[in-house]
Amino acid sequence: xxxxxxxxxxxxxxxxxxxxxxxxxxxxxxxxxxxxxxxxxxxxxxxxxxxxxxxxxxxxxxxxxxxxxxxxxxxxxxxxxxxxxxxxxxxxxxxxxxxxxxxxxxxxxxxxxxxxxxxxxxxxxxxxxxxxxxxxxxxxxxxxxxxxxxxxxxxxxxxxxxxxxxxxxxxxxxxxxxxxxxxxxxxxxxxxxxxxxxxxxxxxxxxxxxxxxxxxxxxxxxxxxxxxxxxxxxx
Amino acid sequence: xxxxxxxxxxxxxxxxxxxxxxxxxxxxxxxxxxxxxxxxxxxxxxxxxxxxxxxxxxxxxxxxxxxxxxxxxxxxxxxxxxxxxxxxxxxxxxxxxxxxxxxxxxxxxxxxxxxxxxxxxxxxxxxxxxxxxxxxxxxxxxxxxxxxxxxxxxxxxxxxxxxxxxxxxxxxxxxxxxxxxxxxxxxxxxxxxxxxxxxxxxxxxxxxxxxxxxxxxxxxxxxxxxxxxxxxxxx
Numbered sequence: 001x002x003x004x005x006x007x008x009x010x011x012x013x014x015x016x017x018x019x020x021x022x023x024x025x026x027x028x029x030x031x032x033x034x035x036x037x038x039x040x041x042x043x044x045x046x047x048x049x050x051x052x053x054x055x056x057x058x059x060x061x062x063x064x065x066x067x068x069x070x071x072x073x074x075x076x077x078x079x080x081x082x083x084x085x086x087x088x089x090x091x092x093x094x095x096x097x098x099x100x101x102x103x104x105x106x107x108x109x110x111x112x113x114x115x116x117x118x119x120x121x122x123x124x125x126x127x128x129x130x131x132x133x134x135x136x137x138x139x140x141x142x143x144x145x146x147x148x149x150x151x152x153x154x155x156x157x158x159x160x161x162x163x164x165x166x167x168x169x170x171x172x173x174x175x176x177x178x179x180x181x182x183x184x185x186x187x188x189x190x191x192x193x194x195x196x197x198x199x200x201x202x203x204x205x206x207x208x209x210x211x212x213x214x215x216x217x218x219x220x221x222x223x224x225x226x227x228x229x230x231x232x233x234x235x
Numbered sequence: 236x237x238x239x240x241x242x243x244x245x246x247x248x249x250x251x252x253x254x255x256x257x258x259x260x261x262x263x264x265x266x267x268x269x270x271x272x273x274x275x276x277x278x279x280x281x282x283x284x285x286x287x288x289x290x291x292x293x294x295x296x297x298x299x300x301x302x303x304x305x306x307x308x309x310x311x312x313x314x315x316x317x318x319x320x321x322x323x324x325x326x327x328x329x330x331x332x333x334x335x336x337x338x339x340x341x342x343x344x345x346x347x348x349x350x351x352x353x354x355x356x357x358x359x360x361x362x363x364x365x366x367x368x369x370x371x372x373x374x375x376x377x378x379x380x381x382x383x384x385x386x387x388x389x390x391x392x393x394x395x396x397x398x399x400x401x402x403x404x405x406x407x408x409x410x411x412x413x414x415x416x417x418x419x420x421x422x423x424x425x426x427x428x429x430x431x432x433x434x435x436x437x438x439x440x441x442x443x444x445x446x447x448x449x450x451x452x453x454x455x456x457x458x459x460x461x462x463x464x465x466x467x468x469x470x
Binding site: 055058059061062065066068069072073076077078082083086089090093170174177178181184185188191195219221222 | 290293294296297300301303304307308311312313317318321324325328405409412413416419420423426430454456457
């Protein structure tokens, strides 16, 4: 966070907020990975932990919004510092929603494994989208930590890949359900998990866009730039 | 917006932002109602209009975030004014997401009607959740316009009713799909529409929580208060 101010105390306050956002990011990233483990092997205890961690994430959201408000009042940030605070206020919301989606995956995993999954190799169906999304989230948090606009810009194109994979999962699951209606409940659980993963991808994309807003000083949300980037969107 | 400042120009700026938020709210409310009409009767032209309006909503989001940043720099708001600006920054995001969900409903309606709906009386399935959500959204925007904390507090309990209705729709659709696998595609389209409606309910609840934050000066998100309100949640 390179500001145009010169107060060490002010730098310290900005840095404290930033490190709390990164802490929150680390928690939701772990929540997501743990939730996917629950979905894969049905560890009910871990599922309950993912759901319980949501409280911690929610408390961090409220505390961080409060810290941003106080900073605005005390420091009256301008230019780059203000963009950082604005972006932080938005990123906090995305992180909290990622925590919500992870908790949903954990709850669905409990349902699925509690009932005994029938017919669908549920984890294999979502393996690709889960890996792509977990990488994207990790890279988005990394780009935020290092304020790396270039990395953030590359990430945005990944979201289209995730959306494409989601549609492919949906088509496959419809085929399964049609061939054997006994798979419908498990297939729907798998579909909700895929949808939650796809949402986490959306939130990771939002975070990347806010990084660009901080670094470049321009808002690329909803612009053509955000949707027409590399030739080869997956490495 | 009753501030503690005395500048008329400042009041005017706050009022301009507020009226633009209400304009944005009016647009997404209409988008949602129009999208539901498309789902009910399959008006493709109207569906395209709902999808196209999303651009306008996105532009308003960017412009309003920008206006809030400028206001923070120029006016250095404190106390009540700052809470209003913070809440506005959050509400803008929820409104934009409501526009996204409405566009999704419109796209799904095009699919469903383009293919010819089979076997499921799709609109009847979602009529109750659609009406409850549209009322909730309208009341949340109204509570924001009048900064009515009491109305906002009553609204929050409605979200649980919408979630409950969503789960009931899901159970019904699973039954349909199991009885007649030919209905699976239409049933899934209906499920996505129900899910989008349920999300719009979540966003309306968020807006109500931000109204309470402005009026009461406290953040009730994730608190017990937000989840344990009336005995009779539906009028």
